[in-house]
Each structure stands twice: as structure tokens, then as C-alpha cells.
Amino acid sequence: MNIIVCVKQVPASNETRLDPVTHTILRDGAAILNPFDAYAVEEALRLRERLGGEITALSMGVPAAQSMLRDVQALGVDRAVLLTDRAFAGSDTLATATALAAAVRHLGGAGLILCGRMASDGDTAQVGPMLATMLDLPCVTDVAAVEAITGHSARLLRLTDEGYQRVETVLPAVLTVVKEINVPRLPSVAGILRAEQLEVRRLTAAELGVDAAQVGLKGSATRVTATGRPPLRGQCRRLTGTLEDMARSVARALRGEEADSHD
Amino acid sequence: MPLIEPMTPALSGYLSDESRTQGQAEYIAFPRSEEEIAQVLRWCAGHGVPVTAQGGMTGLAGGASPQGGLALNLSRMDRILGLRRDGAGTWFLRVQPGVRLLQVRKALKEKSFQISQWDEASVAALRDFRPGEAFFSPDPTETTASIGGMASCNASGARSYLYGATRTKIHALRAVLPDGSVTALERGVHRARGREALLPLTDGSTRRVLLPEFETPPIKDAGFYLRRDMDLADLFMGSQGLFGILSELELELTPSPALLWGVTAFLPDHAAALRYVRALKGQEGAPLPDRPAAIEFFDRRALRLVEEQKAETPAFRQLQELPEDYNCAVYAEFNPREPSLFLPTLSALSDILRRVGGDPERTWVARNERELEKLLFFRHTVPETIDLIVEKNRKNDPCITILSTDMAVDDAHFETLFHRYERDLDACGMPCLLFGHIGENHVHPNLLARNREEWERGHRLFEAWAAFVASMGGTITAEHGAGKIKRKLEAIMMGPEKMAQLWELKRQLDPLNLMGPGNVLTEVEA
Ligand SMILES: Cc1cc2nc3c(=O)[nH]c(=O)nc-3n(C[C@H](O)[C@H](O)[C@H](O)COP(=O)(O)OP(=O)(O)OC[C@H]3O[C@@H](n4cnc5c(N)ncnc54)[C@H](O)[C@@H]3O)c2cc1C
Numbered sequence: 049m050n051i052i053v054c055v056k057q058v059p060a061s062n063e064t065r066l067d068p069v070t071h072t073i074l075r076d077g078a079a080i081l082n083p084f085d086a087y088a089v090e091e092a093l094r095l096r097e098r099l100g101g102e103i104t105a106l107s108m109g110v111p112a113a114q115s116m117l118r119d120v121q122a123l124g125v126d127r128a129v130l131l132t133d134r135a136f137a138g139s140d141t142l143a144t145a146t147a148l149a150a151a152v153r154h155l156g157g158a159g160l161i162l163c164g165r166m167a168s169d170g171d172t173a174q175v176g177p178m179l180a181t182m183l184d185l186p187c188v189t190d191v192a193a194v195e196a197i198t199g200h201s202a203r204l205l206r207l208t209d210e211g212y213q214r215v216e217t218v219l220p221a222v223l224t225v226v227k228e229i230n231v232p233r234l235p236s237v238a239g240i241l242r243a244e245q246l247e248v249r250r251l252t253a254a255e256l257g258v259d260a261a262q263v264g265l266k267g268s269a270t271r272v273t274a275t276g277r278p279p280l281r282g283q284c285r286r287l288t289g290t291l292e293d294m295a296r297s298v299a300r301a302l303r304g305e306e307a308d309s310h311d
Numbered sequence: 312m313p314l315i316e317p318m319t320p321a322l323s324g325y326l327s328d329e330s331r332t333q334g335q336a337e338y339i340a341f342p343r344s345e346e347e348i349a350q351v352l353r354w355c356a357g358h359g360v361p362v363t364a365q366g367g368m369t370g371l372a373g374g375a376s377p378q379g380g381l382a383l384n385l386s387r388m389d390r391i392l393g394l395r396r397d398g399a400g401t402w403f404l405r406v407q408p409g410v411r412l413l414q415v416r417k418a419l420k421e422k423s424f425q426i427s428q429w430d431e432a433s434v435a436a437l438r439d440f441r442p443g444e445a446f447f448s449p450d451p452t453e454t455t456a457s458i459g460g461m462a463s464c465n466a467s468g469a470r471s472y473l474y475g476a477t478r479t480k481i482h483a484l485r486a487v488l489p490d491g492s493v494t495a496l497e498r499g500v501h502r503a504r505g506r507e508a509l510l511p512l513t514d515g516s517t518r519r520v521l522l523p524e525f526e527t528p529p530i531k532d533a534g535f536y537l538r539r540d541m542d543l544a545d546l547f548m549g550s551q552g553l554f555g556i557l558s559e560l561e562l563e564l565t566p567s568p569a570l571l572w573g574v575t576a577f578l579p580d581h582a583a584a585l586r587y588v589r590a591l592k593g594q595e596g597a598p599l600p601d602r603p604a605a606i607e608f609f610d611r612r613a614l615r616l617v618e619e620q621k622a623e624t625p626a627f628r629q630l631q632e633l634p635e636d637y638n639c640a641v642y643a644e645f646n647p648r649e650p651s652l653f654l655p656t657l658s659a660l661s662d663i664l665r666r667v668g669g670d671p672e673r674t675w676v677a678r679n680e681r682e683l684e685k686l687l688f689f690r691h692t693v694p695e696t697i698d699l700i701v702e703k704n705r706k707n708d709p710c711i712t713i714l715s716t717d718m719a720v721d722d723a724h725f726e727t728l729f730h731r732y733e734r735d736l737d738a739c740g741m742p743c744l745l746f747g748h749i750g751e752n753h754v755h756p757n758l759l760a761r762n763r764e765e766w767e768r769g770h771r772l773f774e775a776w777a778a779f780v781a782s783m784g785g786t787i788t789a790e791h792g793a794g795k796i797k798r799k800l801e802a803i804m805m806g807p808e809k810m811a812q813l814w815e816l817k818r819q820l821d822p823l824n825l826m827g828p829g830n831v832l833t834e835v836e837a
Contacts (some may be wrong), residue, residue, distance in 0.1 A: 060681070080681065119678065231629055234682060237574060237661050238671035244654065 049101040049159035049199060049219075051092045054148055054179070055085040055120060057113040058169040081116050084164025087225050090232040091194065092162055093124050099197065102126040104155060108136055108147050114248045122235035122243035129155065135253040138265030141170070145178035147263050150256040152183060159199065161222045165190055173224070180222035188215050192228040314347055315340045315354060315381070325365065325382050329453070331712070332373030332795055336363070338381040343388060345487060345558040352556065353491035355381055361828040362489075364552035366460025367411055369453040371713075372794025374464065374551045378829035383556060385409035385459055391424055392559070393433035394440060402445040402564040403482055405433075408459025408557045415447050415458065419564070445564035448474035451790070452691065459557040464792040465533045465549035469605035469690075472750040473646065474565060476790075478536060478548040483561035485513075486547055486554070489821045493558070494518065496544040503541050510543060520546075520819045523812035531719050531751045532786040534793060534801070534831070535813070551792050552827040554820040568646035570653060573605075573686050574660060575642045575675040577634050579668055581733065584608060584639050585726060586667040588749050591643050594722070596666070599659050601652040605644040606750030612736075613693050613744040614640060620696045627692055631685060634673050641749070642686060653678075693746050697757055700742075704761050711760055714769040716800075718776060719753035720785030731779060732756045735772055741765045753789040777803040793831040802833045810835045 060078035081089075092103045105120045107113055108131040117128035131147050139147065152161065161183075166173035173189070180187030192212065193205040199219065206213040207226050235243075253260055261267060287294040316322075318336045326334045338360065342348045355362050361380030368375045388407035391414070395403050406415065418424050422442035426434055449461055450468035460466075462484070467476035474480070483497040493513040501511060506522040527537045536545040547557060578584045589595040591606050614637055621627045645656060661671040677683040697713065704711045720728050736743045736756055747755040756776075760766035777787045777800040786804065787793070793801040802810060813832055817824070 122676075231632060234631060234675040234677055234685060236672050237576075237657055237664065237674040237676055240676055240678070241654075241658055241661060241671070 049095070049099045049197075051095060051101060051103045051160045051162060052152055052155065052158040053085070053088050053092045053103060053105050053120075053125070054161065054163045054175070055089065055105050055107045055116070056082045056164075056167045057107065057109050057116045058082045058167055079112070079116065081119065082164055082167045082169075084166060084168070084225065084227065086164075086232040087227055087229050088162040088164045089120055089123060089125065090230045091225055092160075093233070094230060095160070095194065095197065096124075101159065104129060104158070106148060106151055106155070107131065108139070108144055108151075111250075114250075117248045118243055118246075119235070121246050121248075122240040123233060124235075124239055128246070128248045130248055130250050131252075131256065132250055133252040133254075135260045135264050138268065139263055140268035140270040141172050141174040141178060142269045143263045143265075143267035145175050145182055146267060147253070147256065147258060148175070148179050149182035150258045151251060152179070154251070154256050157183075157220065159220050160202075161185070161220070163222065163224045165224050165226050176222055176224035183222070186217045186221045187224075188217050188221060189224045191223045191225045194223075194229075314342065314350060318382070325368070325384055326376060328365075328368040328370045328373060328375040330371045330373045330376070330794070330796055332376040334363070334373075334376030334378055334382075336377040336380060336382045339384060340381060341384050341387045345485065345493065348383070348385075348388075348487045348556050348558050349491040349493065351381070351383060352487055352489055355825055356490055356823055359823065359825070361825045362552075362556075363827060363830075364459070364463065364556050366409060366457030366463070367453075367455045368460075369451075369456045370460060370464060370794060371791040372464075372788070373796045374792055374794035374827070374830050375460070376795065378795070380825070380828065385457060385556075388558070389414065389457075390428075391415070391418055393429050394424075394436045395432065396436055396439070402440065404447065404562045404564055406458050406560055406562060408462075408560060409457050411454065412447070412449075412451070412456050412458065412461065413454035415562070416454065419443065419446055443567055446567050447480065447562050448565045449477040449480055451477075452694075458560055458562065462548055462557055462560060463551050464790075465536070467531060467533070467748075467751075467790045469607055469644065469748060470646070471531065472606055472748065473602060473604035476531060476533075478545060480563045480565070481544060481548065481560055482563040484544050484547060484557055485559040486556060487558050488512075488518070488555045489823065489826050492516075492518070494543075494555070496542075496547075497561075498542045498544050501543040503539065503543060505539050508541075508543055508546065518820075520816070522546075523809070523816055525809050525812060528721070528784050528786060530721050530786060531748075531753055531789045533717070533788045533790045534786060549792065551794060551830045553817055553830055553832070554826065566648070568604075568648055570647050570650045571644070571680045571683050572647075572653060573642060573644035573677045573683050574657075575640050575686055575689070576660075576664055576669050577637050577640050577673040579638050581610070581639060581729075583668040584641050584749075585729065587641050587663060587669060590663045590667065591641075592722075592750065596663065597659075600655040601645050601647045603643045603750065604646040605642070606748070607642040607690060608746060608749035608754055609640045609642070609690075609693065610745040611638050612742075613746040616696050616700075616744055617689070617692050620692070620699065624696075624699070629685075630689055630692065631675055642690060644683070644686075693744075697744075697759070700759050704759065707761060708763050708766070710763050711766050712796075714758040714760055714766065714773070715755050716773055716776060716787070717747075717753065717755055717790045718780045718785060718787050719751060719789035720780055720783045722752060724783040724785065725752035728752075728780065728783065728785070729754065731776070735776075739768070739772065741769070748789075751789065773800060774803060780804070781806075795829050798829075798831060798833050801831055807835045 103125045104127045105125045163176035190207045192207040196203040340351045363377035365375040365384040388409040392405040420443045451466035461477045465478045494510045508520040510518040742759040758769040781804040787800040
């Protein structure tokens with residue numbers, strides 16, 4: 049069974065810090081494979097070991113994302129495709145899914161399309177389901193285990209807020225995976241040296257045959273009008289008094305009773 | 312609050328270090344300045360009260376567990392005092408002794424310093440410092456260790472293969488001597504002449520000390536450092552608070568590497584692992600394009616132990632999965648100054664692995680710091696698992712403690728020692744494992760005694776190894792220091808003659824014999 053894994057390059061950290069002398073922002077420009085996507089890649093490798101077939105890693109991003117795709121190839125992915133074009137710049141989730149869907153069609157489809165649960169920079173978890181909708185495929189999100197799989201159907205375990213849900217789906221399908229699903233491997237010495245010999249294939253909007261108005265900023269349905277900080281929900285209360293008083297207050301709070309308001 | 316407080320049950324946490332050696336004390340002091348250290352020491356000298364220095368209390372040899380008298384706890388002297396750069400472009404960081412390794416690391420990496428009390432020169436120097444451009448290389452794993460404690464144990468870690476132990480990175484220091492006087496020593500400036508050491512005191516006078524006749528071996532060693540013409544600062548390195556209290560240290564920083572990467576290679580047997588290590592060290596075949604920063608070994612028992620623990624410890628679940636039929640593993644880390652060294656080094660490793668009977672497919676490569684954390688996590692789970700098992704075994708018999716050694720010898724004798732460990736571990740009849748800093752000829756055999764009989768047998772084995780290591784000119788403690796729990800091994804290694812000379816050295820610096828009672832030295836017949 050052939051598998052396409054969608055991967056994204058994201059900033060390594062969302063933190064910002066200030067220089068103590070000049071008070072300017074210190075930036076750490078490192079970019080990494082989106083953490084959830086590493087689990088999708090690993091699951092693809094494991095499924096290939098069980099079922100055979102080929103794996104293609106697919107990404108939309110800046111030309112520099114090529115190095116991330118090479119890293120993915122070092123893990124044993126057979127092919128890597130990078131959608132890179134000025135026309136894609138500024139894409140929101142809708143425009144991204146549009147480009148990825150076009151690429152999946154361009155590549156002739158696959159038995160299974162795997163995505164990470166969400167990207168660590170946007171935290172939307174929208175691209176996987178949108179991609180499925182555009183390709184008219186079933187989508188199972190938050191997959192924690194692929195229990196059984198044949199060429200036509202798969203039995204999956206989904207992680208939900210309440211527990212696990214067992215789901216069966218026909219294939220092809222789009223799955224998004226959570227971290228419970230596996231432990232991503234590290235590449236081997238041999239794998240990295242092999243990947244050096246492989247090409248990362250680049251595709252432009254024109255080569256995919258997508259309408260430039262459907263992707264990038266123009267194709268995006270989202271407009272960011274403002275950004276803000278969500279209100280803090282947690283409440284920190286400082287307890288004082290003897291150890292016993294404090295323990296009693298904690299116990300009351302845990303029971304949901306009104307705790308003494310020390311301090 | 313008075314400087315010297317009586318010891319109370321609420322402070323009992325200050326009676327034992329990470330080795331869980333239970334100590335006792337009548338007094339405790341938390342000085343905030345060099346002057347306060349001097350006040351405490353003068354009071355102790357006046358009242359004949361022994362003094363045990365305490366840093367982060369992470370030591371594994373009981374050095375910071377007091378044996379009566381006063382616990383001098385330096386944890387409140389935890390400020391970073393200043394920064395400078397010399398003409399050659401090397402950065403130096405001045406710190407108080409109680410500052411923790413993790414504070415130093417974070418401050419340098421993020422360029423976040425509390426500079427309100429810095430002098431102008433330091434603030435000016437900081438302006439030119441780029442976050443993370445230099446780091447303090449000693450790495451004893453436990454980052455809550457204090458810099459003063461690390462210097463006093465000459466702590467080292469995996470990367471000391473490339474960078475050297477703590478000693479080499481302490482450029483200058485100030486120490487308060489037992490009578491309250493202060494000496495300030497700078498590497499390269501204040502040196503012994505032959506065996507004669509003249510310690511300059513801050514009041515303008517000098518203290519003359521005659522060094523022992525013998526020299527310590529030129530290998531990785533957490534104990535005393537004694538050489539003719541030595542840098543006087545080194546007298547305090549590895550000296551475990553026996554000669555004075557370090558009150559300020561200037562750390563030489565190392566330019567940060569452009570890349571951190573590493574490889575764990577699984578090998579079919581110990582012979583292949585030893586050949587691989589020789590090749591990594593450039594002792595066999597062409598040297599690698601980049602010198603490794605660390606070379607670590609794990610035997611099959613160590614790997615299996617972690618694998619078994621995985622089922623029980625949820626935190627270990629994200630550990631990499633071991634290949635089937637593993638035997639042993641060697642981890643090599645590289646810290647190149649040039650990222651372009653990565654591929655040539657990797658392909659050289661591939662060739663070496665094939666040559667020694669390994670397999671480039673059966674490897675884990677971490678290509679950057681983030682991935683490296685996975686390999687380091689794996690490495691750290693070995694001692695953590697040992698801790699968990701020892702805790703469990705203690706429930707059978709409270710006498711049981713960790714039985715681990717940190718002996719080292721030179722290159723020429725290492726494989727002889729390694730084979731001795733192999734033989735003795737195979738025959739010891741109790742759970743055991745072998746892992747550690749093989750690059751520096753320094754692996755840790757660990758015995759997991761399940762009862763008193765095994766624990767005592769383990770101790771006898773250690774004593775036999777100590778004599779064996781001493782006969783090859785090695786050390787019984789390459790990284791943790793003799794402290795209290797390895798005194799017997801220290802005595803075996805030194806023998807009565809050298810031990811008497813060490814006492815003579817101590818008498819000259821600490822005539823009342825108040826510093827570090829019970830640490831390192833053992834009584835010898837006069
Ligand atoms: C999980 C774990 C792993 C470890 N791994 C390593 C390792 O790989 N390599 C290694 O080398 N160590 C290792 N250690 C041991 C420990 O971290 C080091 O020995 C460390 O250097 C001790 O620092 P500390 O501040 O905790 O010293 P303490 O334990 O507080 O003191 C150590 C000794 O130094 C003396 N001392 C402390 N401060 C001063 C001072 N200012 N002046 C004079 N004497 C002083 C004390 O009296 C004592 O004898 C490990 C410890 C743990 C818990």
C-alpha cells in the first residue's frame with residue numbers, strides 16, 4: 049500500500065527573550081519537523097514494514113524546508129515532494145489543504161494519507177480534515193493505534209477526551225495521529241548517507257495545475273484582524289499558616305469546598 | 312538571623328548528600344559573602360569546631376555530609392559576579408561558589424544575567440556577548456551541582472573526553488583558609504617552584520607550603536592534583552574542602568560548537584566495541600575528521616536493564632526501541648566547530664563500523680541538539696534505573712547502597728582492566744552491569760546486591776579492583792571523589808607512605824585539622 053505523509057516545517061520554539069543590555073528581542077531561528085508529524089512518518093514506516101509499498105513525504109513550504117524533507121528521507125521514506133512557490137505564500141489552512149489536495153491528486157493518490165494531529169505553530173488541527181474533505185475521503189482524527197489494516201479497510205483506535213474510541217474506516221482515508229501511536233525512530237548512519245543521494249522533488253502551483261487565486265493569501269478564507277492573549281483561567285492562591293492549616297485548606301479545596309482565604 | 316545557627320531537625324536535609332551518607336552536625340551557617348565565610352572559619356578555629364563545606368550536595372561520595380561540627384552551606388552564595396574577555400577572545404565568567412551549574416548554563420545560553428551589581432567593565436563585556444556563543448564545558452550530569460562543589464571534586468562528565476574536567480576550566484579562584492585568611496590564585500600566574508608553593512594572601516603576606524614528593528597520575532582523576540611546578544589553583548581542585556573554602560571562581564568558557572550530534576552504535580560483542588572505541592580515539596586506523604566529544608559504553612546487561620524497566624516506568628516509554636539481538640552499544644558524540652564536518656565524519660564512522668564488525672544500519676544518529684536529547688535521555692536512564700533497583704533492594708536490607716566504582720587507568724592498561732571487570736562480573740553471581748566513559752578509560756561496573764552477603768562480597772571485589780588499578784598507576788576515583796565512602800579504596804591506592812605525605816600537606820594548610828573531617832584521608836600509623 050502506498051502512503052503519503054504530510055509534514056510541515058515549524059519554528060523550533062515559540063519563546064521570545066530580551067537582551068539584558070540592549071533590551072532587543074533575541075531570536076532563535078531554528079526550524080524543525082513539526083513534532084506530531086514525526087509520529088505520522090514513523091507510523092508510515094511501520095505500516096510499510098507490515099504491508100510493503102512506498103512512502104512519499106509531502107510538504108508545502110519555503111525552499112529551506114528541503115533540509116527537513118532530507119531528514120525525513122534519512123528515516124527511510126522513499127520519496128519527498130516539496131510544494132514551493134511564491135503563489136503559496138501566506139496560505140491559511142484552507143489554502144494549504146487546497147495545495148496539498150492538488151499534490152495528492154498529482155501524485156496519483158495513495159492508499160493512506162497520514163498527517164500529524166496539528167502543527168505546533170498554528171495549533172489548528174484543520175489541515176488533515178480539510179484535505180480529506182477536498183479529496184472526498186473519510187477522515188479519522190487523533191489516531192492512537194492502527195490495530196488492523198488491509199488494502200480496503202482499517203481498524204483504528206482514536207484518542208478522545210473521554211477515552212479511546214474504536215473506529216473502522218474504508219481506505220483510502222486520511223488519518224491524523226497523536227503521540228501515543230508510537231516512538232519515532234532516529235535515523236541510522238546508513239540512512240543518512242543514503243538520503244544524501246536522493247532528490248527532493250519540487251513542484252510549483254503551475255505544475256500542480258492549481259489556480260493561483262485558490263492558494264496563498266488570495267486563496268485564504270481567514271483574515272487575521274487582531275491577536276490577543278486569552279484570559280487566564282487558572283487561579284493561584286498562596287496559603288499561609290501552620291502546615292496543618294495549609295493541608296486542611298488544600299483538602300477543602302480538593303473537595304470543592306470554599307477554602308479559607310489566607311493571604 | 313545570626314550567621315551561625317544551631318542545627319535543628321527542620322534542617323536535617325543538610326545532613327546528607329546524594330550518596331545518602333547520613334551525617335550529623337551541631338551548627339550550620341549560610342554565609343552570603345567571602346567575609347562571612349571568613350567569620351565562620353575564624354569562629355570555628357577559635358572554638359575547635361570542625362567544618363564541612365556544602366555546595367549543591369549532589370556529591371556521590373558523602374563529601375558534603377558533615378561528621379560533627381559545622382555545616383558550611385554555600386547555597387546562598389549563588390551570584391554570577393562578572394564577565395570578561397581576554398586578548399585572545401576567550402570569555403571568562405566570575406561566580407560565587409554556590410551558583411549551580413544549571414544557572415550558569417541558562418544565563419550563558421539565554422544571555423540573561425542579573426547585572427545590577429556588576430562593574431562597568433563586565434557590563435561592557437556583556438554587550439558584546441552573543442547568547443550561547445560560549446559555554447562552561449564541565450558536565451557532571453547533575454546540573455544542580457554547584458560550581459564550588461564541582462571544582463572541589465574535579466567533576467567531569469561524558470564530554471570531558473574533549474574538553475577536560477572541571478579543573479582545567481577554573482582559571483582563577485579565591486579561597487578562605489582555615490584561619491580566615493584569603494588567597495587569590497590565577498592559573499599561569501601563581502605556580503609552585505618545584506615542590507615549594509607560596510600562596511599569596513590578600514593581606515599582602517604569603518603562606519609557604521611544601522608539596523608532597525609524589526605526583527598524581529596524568530589520567531582523569533577526581534582526587535588531588537599534585538605536580539612539581541603546578542598551578543597553585545590546582546591545589547584546591549579535587550581537594551574536597553580539606554584545605555579551605557572556595558569563595559569565588561573564574562570559569563574559562565569554551566566557544567560553543569556549531570553543531571551537536573551523536574551516534575549510538577550497536578555492536579555484536581565486546582571485542583568489536585573495543586576496536587570501535589580504539590578507532591574513535593584514533594588509536595587504530597586513520598583519525599576521524601572530527602575528534603569525538605564523548606565516547607560511552609553500555610554492556611548488554613545495562614541495555615537489558617533499561618529495556619525491562621520501560622514496562623514499569625511510564626517516563627521511559629519514549630525511549631528508542633532497541634534493535635533485536637543487541638549485545639552492547641557505544642555512544643559517540645561530536646561537537647564540531649564546523650557543520651561541514653558532519654558528513655565526512657559520518658561516512659568515516661560507517662567505514663569503521665563495517666571494519667570492526669558493526670553495521671551502519673544498526674545505529675541511532677542524533678543530528679542536532681534536540682535529537683541528541685533522546686540519546687542522552689537513554690544514557691541517563693541507566694543510572695536512574697540502577698537507583699530504582701537499589702531503592703527496591705534496600706527494602707530487603709537497609710544496609711544496601713549503590714555499589715558503583717569510577718576507577719580509571721591510562722590507555723595502555725585500559726583493556727586489561729576492562730577484561731578483569733568482564734571476568735569478575737560474569738563470576739560475581741549477582742545482577743550487575745558495566746557502562747560509562749570508555750573514552751577516558753573509565754567505565755562503571757555496578758553491582759546490584761540483593762542482600763547483605765552480596766553487598767559485602769561486592770565491597771571485597773571493589774577492594775581487589777582498587778589494588779589492581781593502583782598497581783597499574785590508575786585512580787580509584789576518576790569522577791566522584793573519595794569523600795567518605797571511598798576512603799578505604801583511597802587508602803589502598805595511596806598506601807601508608809603517600810597517605811602520610813598528604814597528611815603533612817594538610818597539616819601545613821589546616822594545622823588544627825578542622826576542615827572536611829572524615830573526607831578522603833585515613834589515619835596512618837606514625
Ligand atoms: C544523578 C547524578 C549523576 C552524577 N554524575 C556525575 C558525573 O557524571 N560526573 C561527576 O563528576 N559527578 C557526577 N555526579 C556527582 C556530583 O554531581 C558532583 O560530584 C558535583 O561536582 C558535586 O557538586 P556539589 O556542589 O553538589 O558538591 P557537594 O556534594 O555539595 O560537595 C562535594 C564536595 O566538595 C566540597 N565542597 C563543596 N563546595 C565547596 C567549596 N566552596 N569549597 C570547598 N569545598 C567544597 C564538599 O565538602 C564535598 O566534599 C553525579 C551526581 C548525581 C546525583
